Amino acid sequence: MIRISNLTKSFGAHTVLKSLNLHIGFGTTVLLGPSGSGKTTLLRLIAGLDKNYQGEIDSEKMRMSIVFQEDRLLPWKTLRHNIEFILPRDKVNQERINHITESLKIQALLDSKPFKLSGGQKRRCAIARGFIYPSDIVLMDEPFSSLDLYLKLKIIADINILLEKEKRNLLLVTHDITEALLLADEIIIFKQTPVTEFQTLKLDLPKNERMLQSSVFTEWERRIYEYLLSDKES
């Protein structure tokens, strides 16, 4: 779906991605890696926000929407207007806005302005915009990093239901292993700098059967830690 070939990205003398070959398939892919490993850099290149690179990124003309780490809500507009604001004029569809906001449990807040909302509610709104925008794939960069574990688990469960219902693709960037294991069909794990090699982990257990305390979950976690902490460093 997204094919990355021989991709090299440097900031001055600092090379972050080097001769990287990567394929991102349908479903939910999570880019997991430690801080500074190049996750946001790669997401921005895929989104076309940074065109300064060598190599090829073929995203087959897929339409993309992006959920940034910060909410990016206009304080003087209601949630409904914040959502409508980012849509092409002919794509404003109240039925769809109602459906997605209902799935993310913020429909009752559509006529409120951001200052009246909790951090979690604002997060849900930012995520809702990513889904309401007519795209083939939603890109998210650390969308839950400001949330406590309980709220994070609730929002992830809602997103998994929405993804299943809408058959949408998701590319999520995070350094949080639990998030990755709850959402991903495939995890791509970065650890070296510059990123040339990576490990992939395919998770074939249905999302609604993934329990934090289950032995499958613990085994996945073990495999990720084993890779991240092994000595094979660049």
Ligand SMILES: Nc1ncnc2c1ncn2[C@@H]1O[C@H](COP(=O)(O)OP(=O)(O)OP(=O)(O)O)[C@@H](O)[C@H]1O
């Ligand atoms: N605009 C920039 N100019 C110079 N260096 C940059 C720029 N953006 C990123 N970098 C560098 O590239 C490297 C990768 O940064 P990136 O933001 O992609 O990491 P990350 O994996 O997203 O980290 P985090 O988990 O902390 O968000 C870092 O060393 C960072 O300092």
Ligand SMILES: [Mg+2]
């Ligand atoms: Mg980042």
